Amino acid sequence: MDANTQGARQADEIRILGICGSLRRRSYNRMALLAARELMPAGMSMELADLDAIPMYSGDLEAEGFPEPVRQLAARIRDADGLLIASPEYNFSVSGVLKNGIDWLSRLDPQPFRHKPAALLSATQGPVGGARNQYDLRKILGCLEAQVLLRPEVFIGLCHTKFDAGGRLADAPTRKVLGDQMTAFAAWTRCLRGLARP
Numbered sequence: 001m002d003a004n005t006q007g008a009r010q011a012d013e014i015r016i017l018g019i020c021g022s023l024r025r026r027s028y029n030r031m032a033l034l035a036a037r038e039l040m041p042a043g044m045s046m047e048l049a050d051l052d053a054i055p056m057y058s059g060d061l062e063a064e065g066f067p068e069p070v071r072q073l074a075a076r077i078r079d080a081d082g083l084l085i086a087s088p089e090y091n092f093s094v095s096g097v098l099k100n101g102i103d104w105l106s107r108l109d110p111q112p113f114r115h116k117p118a119a120l121l122s123a124t125q126g127p128v129g130g131a132r133n134q135y136d137l138r139k140i141l142g143c144l145e146a147q148v149l150l151r152p153e154v155f156i157g158l159c160h161t162k163f164d165a166g167g168r169l170a171d172a173p174t175r176k177v178l179g180d181q182m183t184a185f186a187a188w189t190r191c192l193r194g195l196a197r198p
């Protein structure tokens with residue numbers, strides 16, 4: 001492979017930041033993110049970001065200066081080609097942890113979600129798989145001008161039956177739809193490449 005070909009291949013790489021809306025150590029949503037990473041097509045990779053260090057939003061705290069974990073997360077979002085958000089459903093909506101993180105990030109200028117390609121997935125122990133939460137999350141991300149992939153949608157219902165004891169996604173139909181989503185997300189991200197960059 002000559003240097004030009006190698007350069008072109010690297011430019012075609014897709015780097016995703018994965019964000020989990022659950023802080024739980026054995027979170028099914030984090031396991032789903034890891035499964036998504038395993039199923040990504042060639043040329044696509046993902047790092048995970050944590051929301052653990054983000055404090056509760058307060059305008060008083062903001063007036064003192066943005067907390068370092070918020071700045072660092074914003075920089076990682078800006079640097080990524082796309083965002084994959086795995087969100088548990090709490091009381092038919094988005095987890096407070098995720099909404100709090102988004103609220104902080106939305107206050108920054110430049111606002112890191114603007115024009116950012118994104119894809120959503122959710123795992124819940126209930127049968128609906130977090131659909132209600134995802135539609136609320138779409139609304140929130142729409143407010144922030146993120147470009148959220150429409151389909152395939154991934155709702156992992158009854159998730160406690162779909163991962164094995166080691167945390168691996170064992171359910172074949174779910175692996176198939178998640179793999180299809182990652183392929184579509186790679187194409188979506190490439191299609192929108194450059195839009196979010198200043």
Ligand SMILES: Cc1cc2nc3c(=O)[nH]c(=O)nc-3n(C[C@H](O)[C@H](O)[C@H](O)COP(=O)(O)O)c2cc1C
Nearest residue numbers: 022024027028029030088089090091092124125126
């Ligand atoms: C406060 C709270 C509210 C919940 N509400 C819902 C809900 O509305 N729908 C649902 O399917 N599961 C609900 N659950 C159960 C979650 O689906 C389950 O705890 C899931 O494992 C959370 O995701 P995690 O494994 O990534 O932490 C709720 C759990 C908590 C703690």
